[in-house]
Amino acid sequence: MDDQAIIALYWDRDEEAIRESDASYGRFCRRISLNLLGSEQDAEECVNDTWLTAWNRIPPVRPHSLKAFFGRITRDLSVSRLRARHAEKRDGGTAVLLDELAECLPARGGVEDTVETAELATAVSRFLEALPAEDRVLFVRRYWYGDTLRTLAEESGIRENTLSQRLVRLRQRLREELRKGEWI
Amino acid sequence: MTEEKLFQAVGGIPDEMIEEADSYTFEKKPLSKFRLPQIAAVLAVVCLIGGGIWLGTRSMGRSNNHNAADPVGENGLEFQAYVGPVLPLTAEGNTEGISAERSVDYDFQDGKGTAAKITDRYLLTNSSGQEQTLSLLYPVLLSLGDAPDRLPAVSINGEAADTVWRCTDFDCFSYGTIQLNDGEDYPVLNEWSDWKSFAALFEAAGCASHTYAEGELPDLPLTVYRVRQENADAASAAPVAELSFFADPSKTTFLTYGMNGYHLKGDSGRYGVCSWLNEPRSSKCLLIVYGDDVSDILLEGYTDGSCEKKSEAPVNAVYEREETTLQALLPELLREWSINYRQGVRLSSLFFSAPEQLLTAMLSDLLCQYEPLLDSWHLNQYLGPAFLEDLFQKLFTGNIYYLAFSVTLPAGGSAEINCEMTRSASRNNICRHKKSDPPSDLLGYDMAAKLGSSLSFTSLEASLSGASRITMLDNNFGFDPAAGILQAKLDPAQDYYWMRLILTTDSGAEK
Numbered sequence A: 001m002d003d004q005a006i007i008a009l010y011w012d013r014d015e016e017a018i019r020e021s022d023a024s025y026g027r028f029c030r031r032i033s034l035n036l037l038g039s040e041q042d043a044e045e046c047v048n049d050t051w052l053t054a055w056n057r058i059p060p061v062r063p064h065s066l067k068a069f070f071g072r073i074t075r076d077l078s079v080s081r082l083r084a085r086h087a088e089k090r091d092g093g094t095a096v097l098l099d100e101l102a103e104c105l106p107a108r109g110g111v112e113d114t115v116e117t118a119e120l121a122t123a124v125s126r127f128l129e130a131l132p133a134e135d136r137v138l139f140v141r142r143y144w145y146g147d148t149l150r151t152l153a154e155e156s157g158i159r160e161n162t163l164s165q166r167l168v169r170l171r172q173r174l175r176e177e178l179r180k181g182e183w184i
Numbered sequence B: 001m002t003e004e005k006l007f008q009a010v011g012g013i014p015d016e017m018i019e020e021a022d023s024y025t026f027e028k029k030p031l032s033k034f035r036l037p038q039i040a041a042v043l044a045v046v047c048l049i050g051g052g053i054w055l056g057t058r059s060m061g062r063s064n065n066h067n068a069a070d071p072v073g074e075n076g077l078e079f080q081a082y083v084g085p086v087l088p089l090t091a092e093g094n095t096e097g098i099s100a101e102r103s104v105d106y107d108f109q110d111g112k113g114t115a116a117k118i119t120d121r122y123l124l125t126n127s128s129g130q131e132q133t134l135s136l137l138y139p140v141l142l143s144l145g146d147a148p149d150r151l152p153a154v155s156i157n158g159e160a161a162d163t164v165w166r167c168t169d170f171d172c173f174s175y176g177t178i179q180l181n182d183g184e185d186y187p188v189l190n191e192w193s194d195w196k197s198f199a200a201l202f203e204a205a206g207c208a209s210h211t212y213a214e215g216e217l218p219d220l221p222l223t224v225y226r227v228r229q230e231n232a233d234a235a236s237a238a239p240v241a242e243l244s245f246f247a248d249p250s251k252t253t254f255l256t257y258g259m260n261g262y263h264l265k266g267d268s269g270r271y272g273v274c275s276w277l278n279e280p281r282s283s284k285c286l287l288i289v290y291g292d293d294v295s296d297i298l299l300e301g302y303t304d305g306s307c308e309k310k311s312e313a314p315v316n317a318v319y320e321r322e323e324t325t326l327q328a329l330l331p332e333l334l335r336e337w338s339i340n341y342r343q344g345v346r347l348s349s350l351f352f353s354a355p356e357q358l359l360t361a362m363l364s365d366l367l368c369q370y371e372p373l374l375d376s377w378h379l380n381q382y383l384g385p386a387f388l389e390d391l392f393q394k395l396f397t398g399n400i401y402y403l404a405f406s407v408t409l410p411a412g413g414s415a416e417i418n419c420e421m422t423r424s425a426s427r428n429n430i431c432r433h434k435k436s437d438p439p440s441d442l443l444g445y446d447m448a449a450k451l452g453s454s455l456s457f458t459s460l461e462a463s464l465s466g467a468s469r470i471t472m473l474d475n476n477f478g479f480d481p482a483a484g485i486l487q488a489k490l491d492p493a494q495d496y497y498w499m500r501l502i503l504t505t506d507s508g509a510e511k
Helices: A003-011 A016-037 A040-057 A066-085 A092-102 A117-129 A133-143 A149-156 A160-180 B003-011 B015-023 B036-050 B195-205 B326-344 B356-375 B387-394
Strands: B090-092 B098-107 B116-126 B132-142 B153-156 B164-168 B174-179 B185-189 B221-229 B240-246 B252-257 B262-264 B270-276 B285-291 B295-302 B317-325 B398-409 B414-423 B443-448 B456-465 B470-475 B487-490 B496-503
Touching: A003 A016, A003 A066, A016 A040, A016 A066, A040 A066, A066 B003, A066 B015, A117 A133, A117 A160, A117 B003, A133 A149, A133 A160, A133 B003, A133 B015, A149 A160, B116 B132, B116 B398, B132 B414, B153 B398, B164 B356, B195 B496, B221 B240, B221 B326, B252 B270, B252 B387, B285 B326, B295 B317, B317 B326, B326 B356, B326 B387, B356 B387, B398 B414
Parallel strands: B098 B456
Antiparallel strands: B090 B132, B098 B116, B116 B414, B132 B398, B153 B414, B164 B398, B174 B185, B174 B398, B221 B285, B221 B317, B240 B270, B240 B295, B252 B285, B262 B270, B443 B496, B456 B487, B470 B496
16 A cells, blocks of 8 residues: 555544554564664564554644654654663663764763754754765664664675774764754 | 754654665675675685595686686686785876886795795886986785785885885775684785775775875873782782772773773772783783773772682782873883784784884874764773774784885986785685586786876786796686796786686695
8 A cells, every 4th residue: 555545544544544554664663663672572562652653643744754754753752662661771772873973972061952953953964965875874774773783784785894984984074064063 | 962862863854864765775785694704614614524625627617607718707806815916006296208117927936835926027217308206106905914025125226215104094995804724814805805896996995195104193181090010929919900990981981901801890880990910911001091080999909800709818019190192102002012912923024014103103094983982982882991902903904005115217217116025815715516616725816907007008028937836727917837938928908917826836746
């Protein structure tokens, strides 16, 4: 079933929308959640919560890209679950991603906490737009999808060490961009 | 700002980027799940069990894609341990009016093991009406762990040239090593095992324009705690000394040198670094602190390496605090590390003859890759406590080095440049399962005629010496040792020449 038909089911409040969503995007969402949470059971629950959240948001929302829409919800839910699960103890794949991204930020001083995340997202998007496609994809696959270096290495044919160095440079460049934009 | 805020911001990227990342097809072929060293190890075992499978036929191993006229195919030589071709001399700056005649000799009599002695000769002629001074660069694939004779000896008109080593940026071109079943390390180009991929990378990297001979280390302020034995003969003292302290990992990066790693001391929030006092890894045991200093330092004795059981005996060590910089500390530790390396690994290697300013520049280049991590003020998986020792080890990553020298050619004059070196062969470590597989002791030598060179070559020749030690399987030089053809005139416009052979004894029996 195509995206427009699935969205139409949500608008018609037809519960078939959830079954069709799971059939089309369940695997995609499970991968994201599993990457972040490292637990199949938690990932399964997050994906189920994704359909519920989507049910509550559509209508009035009419997503431009259903895949990205579901993926975002899954990612947000997974991070929230991780935060709740490990309020004190940092664990799972996300902790590693946060560690890596922290390199783009200074540890002390810097911007006010009141800076809007959406504006920061625009700055990050601008940075990504300027990258060659392969670099952009590697960055998004690592920090949006939470793919492991090993997964990326196997898929891209780039050795893990080379890949990790490449990501180091991308993070360094992002930090420079954020510095130029006075985010840090 | 926190990293979580940034993580959320990454979550807000446009839908198109999310879709693009999911549907993107990488151009490179996927890596095998089994890495080359693993394959080599497995095949080495199979080889041992099989015991000398290839003893008979001399027939050429050919891939299905190759034909009799071009047995190696468009990829050129392909080997598990592909060491790359002999590369041509090049020059920086204007070379107008300069022509070059080149001849390359492969001497199997004077080589060691599977290596051949290569003499790469050039006759440079200045046909312009004025004197010209050329800045020449002779490229060679090397690792600092290689034997000293791998470094080309360059002479100009019979006199040793005054050469300067240069290294190519590590992110431009570097390779690792593979240990084959003869126990020796062989260089392996990153993901490339054939000429075609090598040439593509070499050109893309533009190696000659990314070289350096000198560089400065960053002047980062550090606090160093040196732990040392108080009495060398205190046999009744605790065998392990642990330095424990409080540190805020968000404000402090700590590294060690010569210590046995670090550990968190339960839920106390204290970190500990330890060293065996009777068998220290190094004569220098350091805790190196970058950022906020550590606090509440304790030096205690333990009976075990994991520092779980406190010793009742006194600890036979003291610690001293000093403030220094990375710029001052790193050369000291590199010198210390090289002593351990010489004792533990290899008595003789290029590392010991590399100029100190080049090593400093290489460390600086490597550190640039880690600078974001150092600046992030926290320890993570990329920056373990033994980071500095790992960094020194990385100096041995193979790379394309250049020997830079200059020569002055009077108007109408010429100069003869000789570059002599020993080079290992490219080789496999596979068993022969069927007749079409290449013999396991097949060796490959190849040569680039013009790759990466700005010189204009008017003639190119090649010759074989010590041919009684080899059985030539095939080549595109035009050699035929069996028929006594040991010299070949080559086309300088053709970029690639190769030969595949098997070493034999002088009597002609197989090795």
